[in-house]
Amino acid sequence: MVASLYGVQEERKAIWVYLEQEGGTLENVSLELLSKGREMADQMKWQLVGLLLGRGVVELAETITAHGADEVWLADHLLLDCFTIDAYARVVFQALMDGKPSVFLLPATPNSRDLAGRLAVRLRTGLNADCTDLHMNPEGELMVSEVSGFGGGVLALIEMRHHRPQMATVRPGVFSPGEADASRKGKLIRLPVDLTADMIRTRIVERALGRGVDLTRAPVLIAGGRGVEGDFKLLQELADALGGEIGATRPPVDEGHIERERQIGQTGVVCSPKVAICCGISGAFHFVVGIAKAGTVIAINTDPAAPLFDYADYCIVGDVHQIIPALIAALQQSQERSRA
């Protein structure tokens, strides 16, 4: 077996978290990873380090410390303003070779997945992608990553004995962000950055950022499938009444009835609302994975044999176009009554 660039003998007992930020705002998943990283670091009595790249982002260090990091390693540079794989991979690689952490966690987001995939090869180490859980095994000081495959039907526990760092990516919403503690003290370490424009092969021709939806944090999810027949307005009305968000299975997304970022399931978002109301969804396994972590699942379908009923707490055999308007009316009535 070919050795990684640094190995178990040279590793430092630390857990590193790559902190994704966009336009000077930390992504929620960064806080989620800090929280999990803190828990693992406490268990092992190791250090937790947050690695932050960007331009003009030093003020984020306070938040990162408050969320549990003992040290913030910061690379602040003009050429790190927007994510480009060449610049980011170079800087993170140098930081890792300098800090030699035992564990390195990244978000499973488009940019950080790119980064993780490149770095694992550059470091000649392994990568556990899209982990559904992580824990430290004190014996041997190994990280154990849980990953699921085949649409969530199979679970595997994976470890890496001889290669470092032990890399893993985790999707947004898998861990909870934890509370900030403003009294926490941490150290800020500024990294030297040797970047020049000719090192970056990617040219950003155009970039337009909107306010993205974050379904992973919605308390209520109203999901629609084929049975909704494209009427997501109705579902939006219900979502508004409950303070929730709408989502969908893949067919309505493919047909253009709703934005792709609202697709729920294996290739979409995995969410953990208190309540998920699934409307006109038959229940393909790829979708079910996306609501497996919901507190309560309510399913409405005209077909009493819909597979989704096996994954629901409350099942209603009926037409979405009758049940949902009745539910919206009943919610309004109940609100009026409580006001009176």
Next chain:
Amino acid sequence: MRELRTVVCVKVVPKPEAVRVDPGTRLLDRSNARAEINPPDMNALETALALKELHSGRVDIVSMGPPYFEPYLRVGLAMGADHIYLLSDRAFAGADTLATTYTLAQGIRKIGAFDLVLCGEESSDGATGQVPPGLAEWLQVAQLTLLSEVEVDLASNTARGRRQLKGGYEILEVPLPCVVSVKTACNEPRFMDYGIKSWAFAEGRVTVWNAADLQADPECIGLAGSPTIVSELAEAPFRERRRQFLQGTPEETARQLVDLLKEKLSA
């Protein structure tokens, strides 16, 4: 005029509903599993074939896997690809991402000079999406990932694409050669061309390369080249739900739901 040389990475995967874990051996029981080309790879193949129509050139398919992949891969020939390279050797078995990307990169190098390596977003059985950036690193070329649209300009020697971001998008350009992954469902893969189907399944060109053909470092392939170890494998526990059916008219059902929602949302 120069033509476009594209290699598409394709994996054959069992259809997801057909996979079970054998509780005794803890190994994946694929005996009942029917296979297919990984659906996201079909989007990559479609992208490659559409670009070939625009720019001329050739589309080669590369896949790592056992010999039984061959008939499934021939679907790609029937869709319009030129040649299949199947990287097949018992020594490749048990490969994780590092060993897989190494082996594919060796295969791509052996095929020859390329402009584009196209991949699907992820595989339906592993779903990690780490192959495209890993390949780009082994091949020492630029990358564009998760594109919903891809354009190539051979005159300026660049690839350009649109990449969806949270609440927006970016348009990126990189020099050729490069590795590109396309977003799942970004296009409608074409059907097999019945005019060439019988050719594709009979005479269509398939080259099988083993580890020696690839001059692969035995320390870098298969289980031996894989830093990660699966220590345990199990069927995922699925949370038992109540499965309680609510009865009544829509209005009666709605009232029950209101009470339920109050209880669950205040908790």
